[in-house]
Amino acid sequence: MSAVDFGWLILAFPLAGSLIIAFGWRALPGRTAGVIGTTAIGLAFLCSVGAFVDLLDLPGEERQLVSSVYDYASAAGVDIQLNILVDPLSVLMCLVVSGVSTLIHLYSVAYMTSDEGFRRFFSYLNFFVFSMLLLILAGNFVLLTVGWAFVGFASYALISFWYRRGTATAAGMKAFVINVIGDVGLVLAAFLLFRELGTFNYLEVFEGAPEAFSPDDGTVIAICLLLCVGAFAKSAQLPLHTWLPDAMEGPTPVSALIHAATMVTAGVYLIARAHPLFELAPTAADIAAFVGVATLLFAATVALVVTDLKRIIAYSTMSQIGYMIAAVSIGAYSAGLFHLMTHAFFKALLFMAAGSVIAAMAGRQNIDGMSGFRRAMPFTSLVLIIGCLALAGFPGMSGFFSKDEIIGVAFERGGMYAWMGVAMYAAAFLTAFYSFRIGFRVVAGKPCEEAKELEEGHLAHGEHENPATGEREDTDVGFPGSEHHIAEREWPMKIPMGILAFLSVLGGAVQIPGVDAAIEHFLEGSFEDSALFHLVPSTENAWLGLGAGGLISILGIGLAYYCYVLRPGVTVRLAERLSGVHTFLINKWYFDELYDLLIYRPLIGIGRFANSVVERVLVNGLVSATVGVVRGVGGMVRGAQSGFIRAYALLLITGFAALGLYFLVVSA
Amino acid sequence: MDITWYLVLSALLFAIGAGGVLIRRSPLVILLCLELMLNAGNLALLAFARANGDQEGQIFALVVMVVAACEVVVGLGLIVAMFRRKLPLNVDDMRELRG
Numbered sequence: 001m002s003a004v005d006f007g008w009l010i011l012a013f014p015l016a017g018s019l020i021i022a023f024g025w026r027a028l029p030g031r032t033a034g035v036i037g038t039t040a041i042g043l044a045f046l047c048s049v050g051a052f053v054d055l056l057d058l059p060g061e062e063r064q065l066v067s068s069v070y071d072y073a074s075a076a077g078v079d080i081q082l083n084i085l086v087d088p089l090s091v092l093m094c095l096v097v098s099g100v101s102t103l104i105h106l107y108s109v110a111y112m113t114s115d116e117g118f119r120r121f122f123s124y125l126n127f128f129v130f131s132m133l134l135l136i137l138a139g140n141f142v143l144l145t146v147g148w149a150f151v152g153f154a155s156y157a158l159i160s161f162w163y164r165r166g167t168a169t170a171a172g173m174k175a176f177v178i179n180v181i182g183d184v185g186l187v188l189a190a191f192l193l194f195r196e197l198g199t200f201n202y203l204e205v206f207e208g209a210p211e212a213f214s215p216d217d218g219t220v221i222a223i224c225l226l227l228c229v230g231a232f233a234k235s236a237q238l239p240l241h242t243w244l245p246d247a248m249e250g251p252t253p254v255s256a257l258i259h260a261a262t263m264v265t266a267g268v269y270l271i272a273r274a275h276p277l278f279e280l281a282p283t284a285a286d287i288a289a290f291v292g293v294a295t296l297l298f299a300a301t302v303a304l305v306v307t308d309l310k311r312i313i314a315y316s317t318m319s320q321i322g323y324m325i326a327a328v329s330i331g332a333y334s335a336g337l338f339h340l341m342t343h344a345f346f347k348a349l350l351f352m353a354a355g356s357v358i359a360a361m362a363g364r365q366n367i368d369g370m371s372g373f374r375r376a377m378p379f380t381s382l383v384l385i386i387g388c389l390a391l392a393g394f395p396g397m398s399g400f401f402s403k404d405e406i407i408g409v410a411f412e413r414g415g416m417y418a419w420m421g422v423a424m425y426a427a428a429f430l431t432a433f434y435s436f437r438i439g440f441r442v443v444a445g446k447p448c449e450e451a452k453e454l455e456e457g458h459l460a461h462g463e464h465e466n467p468a469t470g471e472r473e474d475t476d477v478g479f480p481g482s483e484h485h486i487a488e489r490e491w492p493m494k495i496p497m498g499i500l501a502f503l504s505v506l507g508g509a510v511q512i513p514g515v516d517a518a519i520e521h522f523l524e525g526s527f528e529d530s531a532l533f534h535l536v537p538s539t540e541n542a543w544l545g546l547g548a549g550g551l552i553s554i555l556g557i558g559l560a561y562y563c564y565v566l567r568p569g570v571t572v573r574l575a576e577r578l579s580g581v582h583t584f585l586i587n588k589w590y591f592d593e594l595y596d597l598l599i600y601r602p603l604i605g606i607g608r609f610a611n612s613v614v615e616r617v618l619v620n621g622l623v624s625a626t627v628g629v630v631r632g633v634g635g636m637v638r639g640a641q642s643g644f645i646r647a648y649a650l651l652l653i654t655g656f657a658a659l660g661l662y663f664l665v666v667s668a
Numbered sequence: 669m670d671i672t673w674y675l676v677l678s679a680l681l682f683a684i685g686a687g688g689v690l691i692r693r694s695p696l697v698i699l700l701c702l703e704l705m706l707n708a709g710n711l712a713l714l715a716f717a718r719a720n721g722d723q724e725g726q727i728f729a730l731v732v733m734v735v736a737a738c739e740v741v742v743g744l745g746l747i748v749a750m751f752r753r754k755l756p757l758n759v760d761d762m763r764e765l766r767g
Contacts, residue, residue: 643766645759649689 003058004067006051007086010094010133013044018126025119034109037122041105041129045098051091055525063088063525064203066139085139085202089526092337092519093136093269100261100344101129103496107352108253110490111359114483115251121161125257128154132262136269140200141190144270148186148230151263152179158258159250165466171246178243182233186270189226192219206276206529213280224277224284227270228291235267235321237295242591244318248310252358255310256351260317261344268324268340272333275530279331286416289329293420293427296322298589300430304437305575305585309354309365312438316391317347319427323406326424330417331532332409334511334520339406341519342398342507346390349500350438353384356493357442359484361450362460367438372447376454379494380487381443383501388439390504392432392557395550401508403428404549408513408537411545425552432556433563440564459484513542674715681708693758695750699743706736 017040021033028036055063068083084090105125112121131154135147156179160172194200196219197208213220231237236244247259258264271278271288278285299319306312320343327336358365360377374381390397393404407428410421450460461484487493510518513536520536527533537545563571575582587593681704688701710729717725750757 641766643763645762646690646693653686653690 001050001054002065003051003054003086003091004065004084006047006054007065007067007084007090007137009047010044010051010098011084011130011137013040013047014126014130014133016040018123018130021119021123021126025123028119031109031113031118033119033122034105034112037126038102038105038109040126041098041102044129044133045095045102048091048094048098051086052095055086055088055091056522066201066203068139080140080142080200082143083139083201084137084143086137087526088523089269089272089337090136092341092523094133096341096344097132097136097262098129100348100500101125101132101257103499104253104257104261104348104352106492107256107355107496108251110485110492111253111355112251113485117161121158121251124154124157124161125254128158128258128263132266135266139202141186141193141202141205142200145183145186145190148234148266149183151258151266152176152183152234155179155247155258155263158254159247161250161254165249167246167466167469168249171243171249175243175247178233178240181240182230185226185229185233189223189230192223192226196223202273209276209280215280216283217280220277221281221284224274224281225287227274227277228284228288231267231270231288231325232291233267234270235264235325236318237267237291237322237325238298239591241295241299241318242588242595245306245311245314245588248308248314252310252351252355255314256348256355259314260347260351264317264321265324265340265344268321268328268336271325271328272337275328275331275333275527278329279531285329285331289326289417289420292322292324292326292329293423294322295319296326296427297423297430300427300434301585302588303434304430305582306588307366307368309358309367309370309438309442310351311365312367312434313347313350313354316350316431316434317343319431320347320391322427323403323424326420327406327409330410330413330420331530331535332406333527333530333533334517334523335402335405335409337523338511338519339399339402342390342402342504345500345507346387346397346399346504349383349497349504350387350391352487352493352497352500353380353387354438356380356487356497357384359486360454360460362484367441369450370442370448371445371451372443373451373454374443376447376451377486377488379497383487383497384442385439386501386504388435391435393428393549393553394432394557395546395553396505396508398504398507400546400550400553401512404546405511405513405536405542407549408542408545409535412535412537412541425548428549429552429556432553433560436557436560437564440560444565445568454486459486513537513546514539671715671719675712678708678712678715681705681711693760695743695747695757695759698759699740699747702743703736703740706732706739 017037020040021028021036025033064085064087066083066085068081105122108121108125112118115121128151131147131150133147135144135151138144138147153176156172156176159175160169162168190200193205196212197205199205199208209220229240233240244259244264248255250259278288296319299315299317299322303312303315303319306315320339324336324339324343327333327339356377357370357373357380360373360380361370386397390399393400403424407421407424410417410424447455453460485493487497510516511520517536524533536542584590685701685703685705685708688704689698692698692701710732713725713729713732715725717723717729747757755762
């Protein structure tokens with residue numbers, strides 16, 4: 001089979017899985033739906049591997065394959081096909097997405113077992129994977145938009161999965177609205193491209209763009225900025241980031257899959273995919289890089305103070321995607337996608353470990369209550385620490401190589417980009433600190449009540465409450481069902497976590513400066529027209545950067561060790577002394593309040609005004625005035641309608657008599 | 669030919685009919701009075717036709733007769749229906765059209 005056949009199969013399996021579970025859920029007892037879902041995604045992963053192997057057989061410049069099954073619209077100048085583009089970039093993304101998805105599906109089989117919505121969950125999850133793969137494989141901007149909107153919906157459906165929890169449905173709506181803002185940007189960008197180039201197909205667009213636009217042309221900058229709006233909304237970058245922390249209302253596997261490993265990296269993919277346009281519009285690329293760096297710093301500072309375990313990881317995700325966005329915007333394509341891959345491994349791992357810890361805490365997510373799980377949950381503790389090490393960029397771990405490659409390219413380009421590199425190092429220090437804020441507080445210290453109980457073999461069973469508000473809830477909708485599941489007791493959770501931990505440690509080995517550059521070589525086929533792709537620091541400089549990054553990481557971890565293990569409580573005193581800064585950070589830089597003030601309240605105000613003045617006074621006034629006039633005139637004439645037939649007859653006869661008399665008088 | 673007396677008779681009949689319509693309460697009598705008015709009109713038409721020496725008035729009188737026959741059919745039908753429903757045969761009691 002050729003690579004494109006595999007491409008179509010990659011799409012077919014998740015869709016089939018989703019439909020089978022959606023329509024056959026009555027006939028699927030127990031964990032069957034989970035098994036079907038996991039198998040479907042596993043098959044998609046195997047097909048991705050098949051496409052990968054097929055592409056490797058082809059010479060580098062022939063690795064862009066397009067296949068079309070159906071002409072959606074073909075008329076006077078418009079030519080929209082249902083086509084997919086199988087090239088190194090999309091295949092790499094497919095491998096990451098379907099691979100991590102398979103593991104998370106397997107994890108969910110155990111984790112969601114006692115949830116009432118088990119089958120609904122897997123149908124949604126398979127639909128999400130289908131949409132994500134459609135987004136990746138789409139061969140034109142129209143199909144890309146379809147996949148883009150589908151993942152937005154899947155994200156909404158899964159954030160609001162526990163639909164009887166008010167905070168969850170509110171978070172789902174928030175995510176959906178912000179994602180739609182991004183969709184609008186993407187659609188407008190596609191329209192502009194079509195107006196200028198007359199086609200939606202990637203390859204034709206990218207081929208025609210250098211001739212149609214002069215570098216830094218206003219139009220191409222507008223197109224790129226509109227693409228950025230889509231990318232920022234989906235990837236939770238400033239200023240469209242506020243939905244991601246709230247999205248943690250969804251089940252933990254959803255956070256791991258959609259809001260850490262795959263969907264939120266769609267923006268990175270989009271910018272990498274549209275790199276010929278961004279290279280024509282350096283201004284737009286610089287803006288995107290700047291936004292990436294700003295998000296990176298912002299999210300890292302917020303992650304220092306947030307106390308909800310999942311929200312810390314969510315801010316960390318935003319921060320790490322900031323690295324990737326900055327990377328693909330400054331031309332570090334292979335580094336950005338390398339980081340995307342390693343991040344998918346260790347962030348999914350962190351979320352899985354967090355899910356296991358939260359289960360042991362009977363659904364509570366506040367890290368202030370967690371400590372000393374190392375004996376109670378040795379396996380979870382181990383993989384959590386591995387995830388934290390990879391996130392912190394500890395020397396030798398996967399995150400170490402991928403993060404520092406981005407920074408290396410930033411320094412290689414020099415000038416303004418070197419300053420971005422400095423900011424990235426600063427954020428790397430914060431990253432190391434907050435990742436071990438999680439690590440040490442969960443693993444180290446005196447065991448908390450729940451950990452002690454678990455050491456004796458009892459899994460804590462608290463009242464089910466909403467982690468965000470503390471309200472009591474029933475188990476129909478609350479934290480996964482009536483029972484909790486931890487990795488130590490469930491092999492379907494243990495295996496994916498083990499695999500991801502392995503990948504988090506060794507995933508960096510595919511691209512070590514001076515040793516190998518597998519990802520860069522593989523991606524060459526997609527970026528052969530790029531001027532910046534081959535811009536990589538020399539091996540000496542790269543290792544210098546790696547050394548600096550490793551040192552910063554160890555310093556950050558050391559500081560965290562000092563603050564949380566040697567001198568627990570020092571952070572509390574610091575927070576008290578710097579209460580202004582702490583309040584500012586814990587309110588997430590007041591972004592939500594700002595939007596509330598700038599957008600929500602004016603809109604509500606306009607709505608109230610429209611209701612009280614336009615609707616009540618103007619429209620209602622007009623209607624009631626008309627009614628009043630008609631009623632008044634009617635009241636005047638209704639007296640004549642006495643109902644006496646003889647009175648009517650008298651009127652008639654008198655009238656005719658008067659008329660006759662008048663004519664007689666006139667004619668006389 | 670002098671048609672004065674015919675017209676006088678016609679006017680008299682019409683006045684009697686109109687008076688009947690106005691003062692009587694029984695729908696049946698009102699219907700009869702309406703017939704009287706129509707026939708007064710017919711008489712005038714015939715008289716004018718005779719005076720003019722053509723047939724147009726006569727033809728029109730025939731049309732009026734047809735209309736009168738239709739009107740009687742409907743009117744009597746209504747009266748029978750009222751009677752069957754044991755409604756009072758008194759036009760003053762039927763005031764459902766009051767606004």
